[in-house]
Amino acid sequence: MNVLNPEAIDLATLRQLWQGAPVKLDDASMDRIRASAASVDRIVAGGETVYGINTGFGLLANTRIPAERLAELQRNLILSHSCGLGDALPRQVVRMMIVLKLLGLGRGYSGVKPLVIDALQGLLDRDAMPVIPAQGSVGASGDLAPLAHLIAAMMGEGRIDVAGEVLPAREALDHLGMKPLELGPKEGLALINGTQASTAISLDALFMAERVFGAAIAAGALSVDALKGSVKPFDPRISEVRGQSGQIRVASLVRELLDGSAIVESHFRCGRVQDPYSFRCQPQVMGAALDLLTNAARTLTIEAGAVTDNPVVFEDEDIAISGGNFHAQPVAFAADIIAMAMCEVGSLSERRTAVLIDPKMSGLPAFLTDDGGVNSGLMIPQVTQAALVAENRSLAFPSSVDSVPTSAGQEDHVSMAPISARKAASIAKNVAGIVAVELIAAAQGVDYHAPLKTSAKLQAVHAKVRAISPRLESDRYWADEMAALQAAVLAGETGQLFRLLD
Structure with missing residues (x-):
């Protein structure tokens, strides 16, 4: 208790x-x-x-x-x-x-x-x-x-x-x-x-976002190995000279995940100079999202223990003062920030998947399948990602700037916090689906580099993906395993469990 x-x-x-x-x-x-x-x-x-x-x-x-x-x-x-x-x-x-x-x-x-x-x-x-x-x-x-x-x-x-x-x-x-x-x-x-309804929905979105964010970090690192991408962008010196705390933390996490990868070692001195932004700018983009989520977490933690009814009773003076603590603007801003941050996490994940399935970009078989033509491989799961990304962009428009006066004008400015919060929760669930598809693609890409193996930490991620989604040998019914992997992401079972403010 x-x-x-x-x-x-x-x-x-x-x-x-x-x-x-x-x-x-x-x-x-x-x-x-x-x-x-x-x-x-x-x-x-x-x-x-x-x-x-x-x-x-x-x-x-x-x-x-x-x-x-x-x-x-x-x-x-x-x-x-x-x-x-x-x-x-x-x-x-x-x-x-x-x-x-x-x-x-x-x-x-x-x-x-x-x-x-x-x-x-x-x-x-x-x-x-x-x-x-x-x-x-x-x-x-x-x-x-x-x-x-x-x-x-x-x-x-x-x-x-x-x-x-x-x-x-x-x-x-x-x-x-x-x-x-x-x-x-x-x-x-x-x-x-x-503000308890708005705050509860926002916390629900935030805690889902933590889990999805952790899975997205793992998926991004696994995708780097699938691409045989460069690890130089994750050098700590690059992030330290910029000084953004989220970027520094994300770069460190990706380095830890890739440490010990035989795939990385196999192309350490190759002539490849630059990878697409969705790969090499992960610390910058994911780090910025992390900073936003961290700030939102602080706001919601304060609000969770706040006095937000009206009037406020001060028993030492037997006085009740009418004010406006019920106005949920802090929650509305926090929820909109969660929505926008997670929207970008999903957008980045979809772009990495798009690179992996494109043979011109990745050097891997088209759509990560053998016997292409007869098999479509991951062609349409990436389309599902694109649909979710488009939906997220629509949902990410901030409701907190869209006041509609109520109560005969007495309540002439409102926060729309519960709407912001519900949208943030929807986006977090959508991004879990986007990351699930990337995990499938990245695992498939890494398999093409056998007998070379990824790092021990990413092998554990790969094993969790494969427990739900076996290696693709020929086309099969996708929806059930995609949904199961999405659920695993939301449950914190893929990648490391991420914790804000801990």
Whole structure:
């Protein structure tokens, strides 16, 4: 069980939680939560008009709500905001949403009672994930619709996925031995204001990107050997005089992967001067992408433990200050950066594959197949790569610059963070497919250099590829093994597991 301190969260812990590690808040968090809830009770008892506690919302913020209708106010808030559309968010994303909501509430500035924490914890403990439509949030007053669906399920509305079986929410709660949640003053707003949906989807994209990036480094190194490419571009002195940290790190990784390759030794003093940019500029391009991913990881790590609801309750003064922490612009920028970085990782991978299958460029058999003409070899898998690259380029346009005002102009600038995040996740999956095809091509290319062998580390990568995709002897049905290798990339099974900020 991971006992979480929301004030000291790190990326390694978030990665473990994304992978399903059990979790609960620490005792200090529960003390802060109780103190904040007591402060809200005192504010209500004092009769002061405070946004979100005894007023309407958005443009209706100036409407005072009488005390006897505050419970109705909170329930209506959740029901009215449960208006998402589209496919359901993946279970691992919903789980991360719940964890992030616990982290934010655990800071003790939201005014919710421990009963709310118990309800959220109950879902995690029972592997019960509310069914949350992916579309409907603009990432401004928090991820209103997705979070409303989360809370509505806890109230007995909507649907809940219980260990893979989707049930009506009230039936699921009965099955789980949980009572429908009843919200007190401020609690509804505390639960649906916040960036937890955008941040959860972005973290999902980031952790997939880590794995895909590691596989792309391995694929790029294996492709260098398949091409009998030069290792001189990975000389540390070249990267050190430029000084970009990502470039230095990538060059080092490629050198390590190629170290000990008999294929490299076989052409060490050949007259070949320069390889195509997709091979020799890997440190520069992949390094720049790595720097962007690293910066995005820092932003998302901060956001994971942030207080992003509204108003913010300061229990030492019994004051609730209305601001804009729910605006997800930092997350939107981070997600768009992940999308753009991964788009380039995929573009570079596809170009290396295109070189390997072109006999004029690689010196290898056309499309990496014997008896060409009768056999098409890797001709069409590279076309699939091209299709994914084109799709990624369309998806990589930043949503964070495309605000659409909402709520009768009250929310006149929004972040579009969840849209950016969903696109980043789609691109990461697409790049996993692109890299899978390159791994097949690079393994095939290396096989043509037998009996010469690649390095020990790349032989291990080659073996993992061959366990899924045997050496191509003649044309065969490609889709299943390409999908299986794509899944292996996303699972971190190809190349080394890459870790940002570790």
